Amino acid sequence: MEIGLYHDSAGTRHAGGVAIYAQWMAAELSKRNEVSLYTQSGEFTELVRSSDIDIIEVPSFSNRIPDALGSYTPISDQNWAKLAMAIWSARSDVIQQMNDNLDVLCTFQWLDDVLLSNAIDIPTVFQYHGLANTGVGVKLRETLSDTEFVLANSHDTATAVRETLGYDVEDVIYPGVDTDAFLPSASPAFISDDPVILFVGRATEQKGIFDLIEAFATLDSDARLCIIGRGNEEVIRGQCERHGVWDSTTILGEIPHHELPNYYAAADVFCLPSYSEGFGMVNLEAMACGTPVVTADLEAIRSYITNKENGLLVEPGDTVAISNAISRLLDSTELRAALGERGRETALEFSWEQQAARLEEFCINNIGTVAESTTDNERFVRPQAQLSGTHD
Structure with a gap:
């Protein structure tokens, strides 16, 4: 299967929690699938460099956005940079590359989902990583997104989506941990006489x-x-x-x-x-x-x-x-x-290998149905499936 993952800083060493999730999923999925990671240029992590991932680099626009845009509009500087990244992708044939090469594209942030689900012709999967507030981003995503499937990173997030937005996500794919690197025998970074x-x-x-x-x-x-x-x-x-x-x-x-x-x-x-x-x-x-x-x-x-x-x-x-x-x-x-x-x-029960296998299984079981149900004149409508466990 040819799977794409899109996140502005997923490949770089300055990645936060969601970006780390995206790069680990890309690395693990690449062991059994053709994987493309769409991310801004930067200092890529060893994990990304050493994995069998096709890295599609987009210029970083973070330092090119005037301060006034973020200060005087409801959209943050980061999201203005994301918008610039998407426009560059469209003008540089990255969107066409997605359509020509991918079976599915996964996104993790609301603006990426809104822009890309409407710009590409292949199925898209969006994953919520928490729903702490229902600000303008969440409202815009709910109104403008054309994505086929919505996932959550925990049952708590899935419950929040159901109670706040009124529908069930299709599945929960947890974050993972590299239990081969994060282990008790790791060499301590420092020694302290005090706890x-x-x-x-x-x-x-x-x-x-x-x-x-x-x-x-x-x-x-x-x-x-x-x-x-x-x-x-x-x-x-x-x-x-x-x-x-x-x-x-x-x-x-x-x-x-x-x-x-x-x-x-x-x-x-x-x-x-x-x-x-x-x-x-x-x-x-x-x-x-x-x-x-x-x-x-x-x-x-x-x-x-x-x-x-x-x-x-x-x-x-x-x-x-x-x-x-x-x-x-x-x-x-x-x-x-x-x-x-x-x-x-x-x-040990939360390895990245296990979580990536769950995402792979979800895509294999669902993307084919989307392809069969979608024509040039008819978009697939996401079913309101019940998720086992989200009502606990």
Whole structure:
């Protein structure tokens, strides 16, 4: 089967969670299929370079968009760049290349879906990676998209789509983890005399970073806080200084994804106290490395973490509970070891190979039906299929 995946930064080292999902799916699918990855030019990851993927490069427009466009319109700078990327693709025959070579195209962001589902003649698959809000992007996608199939990255996301938008997705394809790279024996990135609490993700209020800083400040034992990910360092430093923990905090910013196992392995506790998550891939990465996890008690996260069995769950925004959970782990090497071991066992159930096989099976079972049902004058209408498990 000839499968295309489209994401502006899926091939680059600066990829975020959704982009990492796209590049891993492309790499695993390429072992059994012809795969094309449509992404902007940049410094490609080793995973992408070493896989049997046909990389279709599109120029990066991120630094070419006037600030006024994002400031004075409801569309962000990133989406203006995506629009420019799509226009360039149409003028440079990339759209024609898709029509000539692909059986199906997968997209993961609303504007990509709107633009491409209407521009190409082959079936398209769009996957929701969370539905934290129903802003202009979601509304435009629902109104303008001509995509054939909609997937979700977790049963929680599938439930949100059903309750918010009024229909069931066709299937759930979870994110995965590279359990051969994310493992307890990874070489630690650092050695610390004091225990280390690690945060990985966008360092924003929604991810709970300010709650973590406040909770960290109340710990009785000496410890260090290590923050990895994009964010406003000045604001984070201000919060740390306000709570008196700047001297015990390290902000590393972005770290190449392939180096993250070394940081998980070096940490004593991983904490992601988010307010919303479509899945929370970094939790699973930490678990694969045998690092005990303190994270938010959200439905998406409960799909792989059971409180006190393979991790500790806390209510979002409850800084006392966050502090108590971290303290409980720091005070007990036995509990850290037990949760770390059971967390690793859980992570092994979520390999990228397994998830890519599910996406491949979905495409094989459904795309042929679309081709048979679609004519030049009649577009396929997506069925409102019931998804087993989304009503749990």
